[in-house]
Amino acid sequence: IKISKSYKLASRDFHPDNTIIEVKGVKIGGDDLIVMGGPCAVETPEQIDEIARLVKAAGGQVLRGGAFKPRTGPYSFQGIGIEGLKWMKDAGEKYGLLTITEVMAPEFVDVCAEYADIMQVGTRNMQNFDLLRKLGTIQNPVLLKRGFSSTYDEWLNAAEYILAGGNPNVMLCERGIRTFETYTRNTFDLAAIPVIQQLSHLPVIADPSHATGRRELVETMTKASVAAGANGLIIEMHTDPDNSATGDGVQSLFPDQFANLLKELEQLAPLL
Numbered sequence: 111i112k113i114s115k116s117y118k119l120a121s122r123d124f125h126p127d128n129t130i131i132e133v134k135g136v137k138i139g140g141d142d143l144i145v146m147g148g149p150c151a152v153e154t155p156e157q158i159d160e161i162a163r164l165v166k167a168a169g170g171q172v173l174r175g176g177a178f179k180p181r182t183g184p185y186s187f188q189g190i191g192i193e194g195l196k197w198m199k200d201a202g203e204k205y206g207l208l209t210i211t212e213v214m215a216p217e218f219v220d221v222c223a224e225y226a227d228i229m230q231v232g233t234r235n236m237q238n239f240d241l242l243r244k245l246g247t248i249q250n251p252v253l254l255k256r257g258f259s260s261t262y263d264e265w266l267n268a269a270e271y272i273l274a275g276g277n278p279n280v281m282l283c284e285r286g287i288r289t290f291e292t293y294t295r296n297t298f299d300l301a302a303i304p305v306i307q308q309l310s311h312l313p314v315i316a317d318p319s320h321a322t323g324r325r326e327l328v329e330t331m332t333k334a335s336v337a338a339g340a341n342g343l344i345i346e347m348h349t350d351p352d353n354s355a356t357g358d359g360v361q362s363l364f365p366d367q368f369a370n371l372l373k374e375l376e377q378l379a380p381l382l
């Protein structure tokens with residue numbers, strides 16, 4: 111059956127080879143599994159420096175951290191803002207890590223792109239078309255998270271906005287979707303990984319942290335993602351997740367869990 115697709119540039123029909131995004135020598139979508147790790151939010155210069163050190167020591171390639179946080183309620187911590195981007199840039203440079211941060215509005219794209227290597231579009235903004243259009247005008251890679259109620263077709267069309275604008279560096283992140291189940295924060299759609307790789311040539315990144323919302327499930331779902339063929343992972347880790355984390359502490363790994371997990375992934379890789 112021939113299904114007519116509304117997206118073109120994102121489709122494997124139009125681009126049979128896998129897209130490999132190269133950022134400062136790191137290749138995303140190639141043979142190496144990429145690990146992005148770090149806190150949900152940048153909190154202090156000391157916090158992001160120490161977590162960067164731990165991500166690097168564990169073998170990660172990218173430091174994650176939000177300076178602009180899309181919180182459900184307006185009274186929750188909203189992020190440090192531009193000052194936090196500077197702290198993260200310093201930490202990334204100090205330890206030789208790429209950085210990824212969320213950008214929520216078109217008017218903040220330029221400043222985020224000035225300080226961070228990879229732009230994250232959060233689940234709540236997957237169909238913020240003005241934001242997607244603006245991201246099409248820069249060349250920084252974009253990690254486009256799946257909207258928590260979005261179909262594959264809608265997700266790939268969102269990617270199409272960025273590609274059509276002239277930025278070919280898009281990766282797609284499965285971070286769980288909303289279902290009737292409430293035990294986990296979201297329902298991890300593991301099949302999205304092979305499905306998107308069949309439909310598209312863009313790299314696929316799994317986010318087992320937001321997909322489960324539970325620290326004790328992150329390790330297993332990370333391994334499942336790798337077995338399913340993910341090109342990379344984005345995992346939350348914090349030095350004090352149960353006490354001082356400003357958000358998502360219950361799903362954030364402790365540093366030793368993060369390090370052990372990456373060690374196990376190295377052993378898993380040759381089997382796949």
Ligand code: PEP
Nearest residue numbers: 150232233234255285320
């Ligand atoms: C995050 O990465 O911290 C985040 C807010 O993710 P999502 O948009 O998937 O909820």
Ligand code: MN
Nearest residue numbers: 150346357358
């Ligand atoms: Mn988070």
